[in-house]
Amino acid sequence: MSDADLATNPVRIGVLGAASVAWRRMLPAFSTAAGVEITAVASRDPAKATRFTDRFGGVPVGGYAELLARPDVDAIYLALPNGLHHEWACAALRAGKHVLGEKPLTIDAAATADLIRLAAQRNLVLRENFTPAHHPMHGVVRDLLTDGRLGALRHFTGSFCFPPLPGGDVRYQADLGGGALLDAGVYPLRLAQFLLGDEDRLELSGAVLRIDPDSGVDISGSALLVSGGGVIVTAEFGFEHSYASRYQLWGAEARLAVERAFTPPPEHRPVLRIDEQDHAEELVLPAADQYARTATAFAAAIRAARTGAPAAAPDAAATLRTAELVDEIRATARRVKVTESG
Missing domain, CATH: 3.40.50.720 (NAD(P)-binding Rossmann-like Domain)
Known part of the structure; x- marks a missing residue:
């Protein structure tokens, strides 16, 4: 052939x-x-x-x-x-x-x-x-950062939280890798890596996990990290909340916020809101289907590998670093047992 x-x-x-x-x-x-x-x-x-x-x-x-x-x-x-x-x-x-x-x-x-x-x-x-990683809005945000639109970056805060799941959901089963950190926490962690760049390595400073006493899994938590360049990163996650899927970048000169950031439906047009001391603006971006783009990119990589090209893994280092951070959070987090009163 x-x-x-x-x-x-x-x-x-x-x-x-x-x-x-x-x-x-x-x-x-x-x-x-x-x-x-x-x-x-x-x-x-x-x-x-x-x-x-x-x-x-x-x-x-x-x-x-x-x-x-x-x-x-x-x-x-x-x-x-x-x-x-x-x-x-x-x-x-x-x-x-x-x-x-x-x-x-x-x-x-x-x-x-x-x-x-x-x-x-x-x-x-x-x-x-x-x-x-395949939604173009995050590339636009990274370009704004690189171009200095926000000034020197001071803080990144990412939140991915949603209401409780049905009782039999696999994410409540500890032996099958359940828990909010693995299910939702990886989103703000990975987005922070993407926006700050792999060369500006994130290090964990502290974390808290709320543990469900019945299932033994973490149902929410927060992690505090710092980049090599001194940017403070906060990741919030869980499934015992009202819904939020957002992140905010706070710089010396402006603040940028993105809602519906992690799993937007294909028809959603992202809005980047930038706030300065005496000015606010909104950038409305085209809709994009990150799921279709992921499927297409995977298939394209396979076709390239079929012809003998190296099966390049451009995200391998970031994938591994996220896993390392998850390990560190689990190993060092303060664990709070959830009571009936919350």
Whole structure:
């Protein structure tokens, strides 16, 4: 088969897991992406797999290993509970499949580093599904910072919080990698890394986690960090709140705020509000589908790797550093047991 054929043949996606994010966000994105086909969906519940394939195409498969053995699957979208990510991403890479793993890629830094090494050894594409990295609004914000629009940056505050989940939700299961830090806290941490730049390394100064006594998982928390350049970073997260998905950058000359920052719907037009001492303005940006852009970028990386190009992992260092910060927060945070009165 010629390089041209390898570069243009469809990328055939197999799905491991029937998670809500797959149904609502990523499978609609894959099903409409050019040059991408969903060929199989595996779930431990056959009815769930069939429900997915009825809507998105492909065939339902009863077991994860059975899906990995299929020759008509080039790449895996991994939508299993967090605690299963490392095991099945490893299995997929060893089976010669490229992997897009839901965030967090794994539940700790050692497992994340292990996957990155394995993918590099086999020249396979491995990506963590951190979709905000593909929304252009954050690039606009970073350009404003670089251009000095806010003056010297002093503070970054990011918040991703939402109301309590249904009682049986997997995010309340400690043995499957549940908890608010892994589910929501990684968003402001990673956005701070992106905006400040990987070279301005974040270091943890302190953290608090509120622990649910019944499930044992953290249901909210806050972390205080500082960058190498002295910028103070606060990350707030949880699922015992009214909804908020925002961040604020406070500089010496102006303050910039973004609402609906982390998981905006595709039709949403982001608004960047800039406040100065005696002036305020709003920049309204075009709508963008970060999920579709993520799916397209993953497929493009696979096509490039097919022709022998290195399966570059531009976000590997940032993915690993986020995992290291999560480890540090869990290891050092003050833990507050939640009482019935809150």
